[in-house]
Amino acid sequence: MPGGFRFGIHLGVDADPLVGGGPALRIRIRDMVLRDLDEVMEIEKASFPTPWSRGMFSEDLDRPFSRPFSRPFVAEGASGEVMGYAVCWNVAGESHILNIAVRPDRRGAGVGRALVRECIRRGARAGCARIHLEVRAGNEEAQRLYLRCGFVFDGIRKGYYTDTREDAFLFSREIRVRDAV
Numbered sequence: 001m002p003g004g005f006r007f008g009i010h011l012g013v014d015a016d017p018l019v020g021g022g023p024a025l026r027i028r029i030r031d032m033v034l035r036d037l038d039e040v041m042e043i044e045k046a047s048f049p050t051p052w053s054r055g056m057f058s059e060d061l062d063r064p065f066s067r068p069f070s071r072p073f074v075a076e077g078a079s080g081e082v083m084g085y086a087v088c089w090n091v092a093g094e095s096h097i098l099n100i101a102v103r104p105d106r107r108g109a110g111v112g113r114a115l116v117r118e119c120i121r122r123g124a125r126a127g128c129a130r131i132h133l134e135v136r137a138g139n140e141e142a143q144r145l146y147l148r149c150g151f152v153f154d155g156i157r158k159g160y161y162t163d164t165r166e167d168a169f170l171f172s173r174e175i176r177v178r179d180a181v
C-alpha cells in the first residue's frame with residue numbers, strides 16, 4: 001500500500017518479531033509531504049550533529065526513482081503530529097536506510113521500531129533482497145534498535161562521519177518475501 005495509510009499499528013500484540021515488546025501504539029505511517037517539513041526539520045535538528053537541510057528532504061520528495069517505494073515517510077500521531085520519519089532508498093535490488101529519527105519526547109515507545117519495520121516492508125515490496133545502513137559507532141540506542149529488528153553487524157568504516165571523524169558501523173538485514181506484508 002505505497003502512499004496509503006495504515007492506522008493503528010499495534011506493537012506487542014502480534015507474533016511479528018519486529019514489532020513485539022511494547023504497548024499498543026496509535027500511529028499512522030504515510031508518505032512525507034512538503035507541509036511536514038517544519039516538524040521534520042525540528043526533529044532533525046534535535047537529533048543529529050550535522051542535520052540534513054530542508055532542501056535535502058524536499059529533493060527526496062520528488063526524485064523520479066522514489067515512487068512508489070522510496071518516498072520518505074512519517075509516523076503521524078493521533079493529533080496529526082509528526083512523531084518520526086525515515087528516508088530509505090530502494091535501488092537496484094538493494095535497500096538503504098539514509099535517515100531515521102523520532103521526536104525526542106516520543107522516543108522509547110516503539111516509533112523507531114515501526115519506522116524500521118516500514119523501511120523493510122517497502123524494501124520487500126520493491127523486490128530488494130537486503131537492507132543496509134550506517135550508524136555512528138557511539139549511537140548505542142540506534143544500534144540496539146537495528147539489532148532488535150534483525151540486522152547484523154557487517155563491519156566498520158573508519159572515520160566515515162566527516163563532522164566528528166567518528167567511525168560508522170555497517171549493519172544489514174536480509175529482506176524476505178514475507179516482509180512485504
Ligand SMILES: CC(C)(COP(=O)(O)OP(=O)(O)OC[C@H]1O[C@@H](n2cnc3c(N)ncnc32)[C@H](O)[C@@H]1OP(=O)(O)O)[C@@H](O)C(=O)NCCC(=O)NCCS
Nearest residue numbers: 021047101102107108109110111112113135141142144145
Ligand atoms: C534511534 C531512534 C530512532 C530510536 O527510536 P525510538 O522510537 O526511541 O525506538 P523504539 O522505541 O522503537 O525502540 C526500539 C528498540 O531500540 C532500543 N532503544 C531505543 N531507545 C533506547 C534507549 N534510549 N536506550 C536503550 N535502548 C533503546 C531498544 O532496544 C528498543 O527495544 P525495546 O522496545 O524492545 O526495548 C531514536 O532514538 C532517535 O531518533 N535517535 C536520534 C536519531 C538517530 O540516532 N537516528 C539513527 C541514525 S542511524
